[in-house]
Amino acid sequence: MSFLHDLQFGDKMITLMAALVLVLQISMVGQRWLMTNIRIFAIQSFLLAAISCTIAFFNQANHLYVAALLTLILKAFVLPLILGRVVESVGIRQEIEPLINVPLSILISGGLTLVGYVVAQSFYHPEETSTPAALGHNTLAIAIALFLIGFFTTLNRRKALTQVLGLLSMENGLFLAAISLMYGMPLVVELGIFFDVLLAVMVLGILVYRIGETFDSMDVSKLRRLRG
Amino acid sequence: MLLLWLLLVPLAASPLAFFLRRRPTMEVVNLSAFAVVLGLAAGLGSQVLRRGPVSFWGGFLYADALSALIVFLTAFVALVCSIYAVGYFRHDEQNTVFLEKEDVLGEIAGQKLRKYYSLMPLFVFSMLLVALANNLGVLWVAIEGTTLASVFLVTFYGRETSLEAAWKYAIIGGVGLSMALFGTILAYYAAHQIEGIETLAGLNWSVLVGNAARLDKSTMRLAFILILLGYGTKAGIAPMHTWKPDAYSEAPVPVAVMLAAGVLNCALYGLVRFYILTSKCLGPQFASQLLIVFGLLSMGVAVPFVLVQRSFRRLLAYSSIDHCGIMVLALGFGGPLGILGLFLHMTFHAVTKPLLFFCAGNVQQHLNTDLFRKAKGGLIHSMPWTGAAFLMAGLAVTGSPPFSLFQSEFIILRAAFGQGHFVPAILFVAFLVAIFSGFLMHIANLVLGPDPGLPPAEICRWKKYSVLGIASVIIVLGFWIPAPLFKLIQGAADVVAGGR
Numbered sequence: 272m273s274f275l276h277d278l279q280f281g282d283k284m285i286t287l288m289a290a291l292v293l294v295l296q297i298s299m300v301g302q303r304w305l306m307t308n309i310r311i312f313a314i315q316s317f318l319l320a321a322i323s324c325t326i327a328f329f330n331q332a333n334h335l336y337v338a339a340l341l342t343l344i345l346k347a348f349v350l351p352l353i354l355g356r357v358v359e360s361v362g363i364r365q366e367i368e369p370l371i372n373v374p375l376s377i378l379i380s381g382g383l384t385l386v387g388y389v390v391a392q393s394f395y396h397p398e399e400t401s402t403p404a405a406l407g408h409n410t411l412a413i414a415i416a417l418f419l420i421g422f423f424t425t426l427n428r429r430k431a432l433t434q435v436l437g438l439l440s441m442e443n444g445l446f447l448a449a450i451s452l453m454y455g456m457p458l459v460v461e462l463g464i465f466f467d468v469l470l471a472v473m474v475l476g477i478l479v480y481r482i483g484e485t486f487d488s489m490d491v492s493k494l495r496r497l498r499g
Numbered sequence: 500m501l502l503l504w505l506l507l508v509p510l511a512a513s514p515l516a517f518f519l520r521r522r523p524t525m526e527v528v529n530l531s532a533f534a535v536v537l538g539l540a541a542g543l544g545s546q547v548l549r550r551g552p553v554s555f556w557g558g559f560l561y562a563d564a565l566s567a568l569i570v571f572l573t574a575f576v577a578l579v580c581s582i583y584a585v586g587y588f589r590h591d592e593q594n595t596v597f598l599e600k601e602d603v604l605g606e607i608a609g610q611k612l613r614k615y616y617s618l619m620p621l622f623v624f625s626m627l628l629v630a631l632a633n634n635l636g637v638l639w640v641a642i643e644g645t646t647l648a649s650v651f652l653v654t655f656y657g658r659e660t661s662l663e664a665a666w667k668y669a670i671i672g673g674v675g676l677s678m679a680l681f682g683t684i685l686a687y688y689a690a691h692q693i694e695g696i697e698t699l700a701g702l703n704w705s706v707l708v709g710n711a712a713r714l715d716k717s718t719m720r721l722a723f724i725l726i727l728l729g730y731g732t733k734a735g736i737a738p739m740h741t742w743k744p745d746a747y748s749e750a751p752v753p754v755a756v757m758l759a760a761g762v763l764n765c766a767l768y769g770l771v772r773f774y775i776l777t778s779k780c781l782g783p784q785f786a787s788q789l790l791i792v793f794g795l796l797s798m799g800v801a802v803p804f805v806l807v808q809r810s811f812r813r814l815l816a817y818s819s820i821d822h823c824g825i826m827v828l829a830l831g832f833g834g835p836l837g838i839l840g841l842f843l844h845m846t847f848h849a850v851t852k853p854l855l856f857f858c859a860g861n862v863q864q865h866l867n868t869d870l871f872r873k874a875k876g877g878l879i880h881s882m883p884w885t886g887a888a889f890l891m892a893g894l895a896v897t898g899s900p901p902f903s904l905f906q907s908e909f910i911i912l913r914a915a916f917g918q919g920h921f922v923p924a925i926l927f928v929a930f931l932v933a934i935f936s937g938f939l940m941h942i943a944n945l946v947l948g949p950d951p952g953l954p955p956a957e958i959c960r961w962k963k964y965s966v967l968g969i970a971s972v973i974i975v976l977g978f979w980i981p982a983p984l985f986k987l988i989q990g991a992a993d994v995v996a997g998g999r
Contacts, residue, residue, distance in 0.1 A: 390721075393717055394688075394718070418677070418681065421677075422674065422677075425670070425674055431666065434670055438670070438673045438674065438677065441674070441677045442677060442680075445677060445680050445681055445684060448681070448684055449684050449687075452684065452688045452691070453687065453688055453691040456636055456684065456687060456702070457634065457636060457701065457702060459559075459634065459636070459637060460634060460636030460637060460639075460640065460702065463636065463637055463639075463640030464636075464639075464640060464680070466640070467640055467643045467644065467647065470644075470647045471643070471646075471647055471669075471673060474647050474650050474651070474669065475669060475670075475673075477651075478650065478654070478662070478665060478666055478669060481654070481662055482662050482666060485659055485662055486659070486662075
């Protein structure tokens with residue numbers, strides 16, 4: 272089992288999983304079904320948990336195991352469950368209608384990924400890549416790309432629930448940035464953030480439910496009575 | 500120990516109100532909790548003035564003069580609001596405003612009140628945690644907490660428009676705060692690279708401020724931009740201000756006051772903390788320029804919307820965007836005078852804004868509308884006290900002498916000229932004049948004029964005394980600032996100046 276202690280191997284594993292996360296994010300932009308979107312988010316969160324486990328293992332950063340476990344429970348199971356329940360109770364399962372059409376959206380996502388790489392360049396120190404401290408640094412570009420694509424999704428989608436998914440993608444990007452830059456935030460802060468995310472999804476879920484009830488739709492472009 | 504009690508009292512008041520259910524008991528719980536909090540906040544202020552920064556729990560909670568000032572202002576606004584809220588919600592209940600389809604025996608009204616009285620302490624709790632947290636990550640968690648605690652307060656009336664307002668508030672706030680979190684992560688990364696900072700304390704303010712000069716410059720630059728966008732969204736700086744008029748006009752008046760005079764200060768507090776780090780690391784120039792641009796933009800955006808405004812609740816929101824711009828501008832002008840002007844303005848604004856909202860609330864409850872068009876003017880005949888107070892508050896909030904906001908705006912203007920920012924200073928004056936004229940035109944049209952023949956308004960004791968009480972505080976503050984309060988403001992300015 273010697274490869275388990277080989278840092279090169281760990282680095283490659285992390286890069287592979289991070290790349291998968293990015294692919295999932297772009298496929299989220301590309302496809303049109305709400306439930307599939309929620310499932311992709313669950314898989315993405317599962318991969319994030321795996322990445323943080325790997326980083327924790329190769330750097331002996333034990334507090335990251337806690338963050339990984341919480342990500343697994345919360346983001347891969349609990350949140351998709353809550354969101355799924357909201358979709359069922361509102362009774363809307365139709366397609367997502369983005370403001371910008373799918374091919375162009377994917378093109379924009381590609382551009383945003385490039386932006387992510389450009390921004391991450393300034394944090395990238397190639398001379399350190401062989402030391403354990405630099406493990407996973409090349410995932411930063413992907414993290415920034417996730418953040419930007421999440422931001423774009425939030426702006427681009429009209430359905431209330433998909434805006435929530437966009438917000439969650441942004442949060443996933445931030446989590447990836449934190450673990451790839453410095454093995455996560457201090458544990459108190461990490462716990463606080465998880466707590467906030469859970470609460471936020473519940474609050475937004477209830478809000479989506481009530482919007483769906485009142486307007487018979489989750490289309491936020493119908494929310495346009497307040498002007499000026 | 501004081502710090503812990505400050506947080507525990509509102510935290511305990513929330514479930515207490517939730518389980519006690521009966522309206523008079525919930526009112527008593529809220530009032531007494533916020534009265535105790537105000538007492539504790541005053542105690543904290545005097546302790547900080549006498550002995551310097553206090554910390555608790557191994558540095559988890561930390562308070563210097565800056566935090567003590569924010570805590571004191573938040574506690575003051577919370578108490579004033581809870582006094583007004585008693586009268587406000589009783590009036591709503593009597594007039595069956597809680598419109599729902601099948602409200603049998605006022606059960607839904609009871610639930611709504613219960614929601615208000617149990618969420619409000621949580622809202623205040625998270626605001627106090629913002630000011631008392633030592634760790635900048637916990638500060639972020641607390642600011643996000645203020646959003647989460649207040650979303651359902653914004654939807655209080657359950658109208659379609661209030662759902663819309665709450666949705667914008669939650670989503671725009673959420674996106675903005677993710678940017679702030681990114682900025683916080685980058686600041687942590689900058690601290691992480693310095694040898695000798697242990698991982699756990701890496702985000703602690705008390706540790707960071709000592710090492711600010713050694714932080715990585717390019718990282719901090721990016722971090723500050725993200726923080727400005729993030730906490731700026733929460734404070735309502737243009738162009739991220741769009742949630743503000745909706746949330747302020749749809750929320751019940753006490754909640755709107757907490758948003759305008761409480762959350763605004765807390766978000767600016769987060770911005771100021773990062774400003775100190777950034778100006779220590781990069782020199783004040785970089786942050787200054789950004790702040791001046793955003794401050795002027797906010798004031799400029801507010802001008803046309805104030806001039807052609809149709810609803811007086813939304814008018815107040817644009818006034819709040821304007822004042823937020825003034826405070827950001829003051830921070831941008833910098834210098835000892837600019838910073839002093841910022842905290843004076845923050846204090847005076849937190850005292851003046853509640854009166855304006857209370858008067859608007861009284862008028863809205865009397866007329867059942869918040870549109871100027873339907874109000875027809877001449878309110879001074881049917882509600883003399885509120886009308887007079889409204890006119891006075893309008894004069895005070897637009898910064899006319901002798902009211903105190905004039906002094907702080909004058910100090911900020913002097914700071915601008917002192918630092919050589921001539922063009923921004925001229926724009927500042929121009930925007931102030933435009934907003935002054937627009938605001939007074941609207942309020943004067945509403946309050947003065949011939950008697951439209953409305954019946955005299957019934958204003959219950961609670962509403963009347965909270966309006967008169969805070970009006971007298973404003974008049975007194977125009978001529979005399981209590982020495983301890985001024986010392987606290989100066990202390991807060993010294994915290995910022997010490998970071999240079």
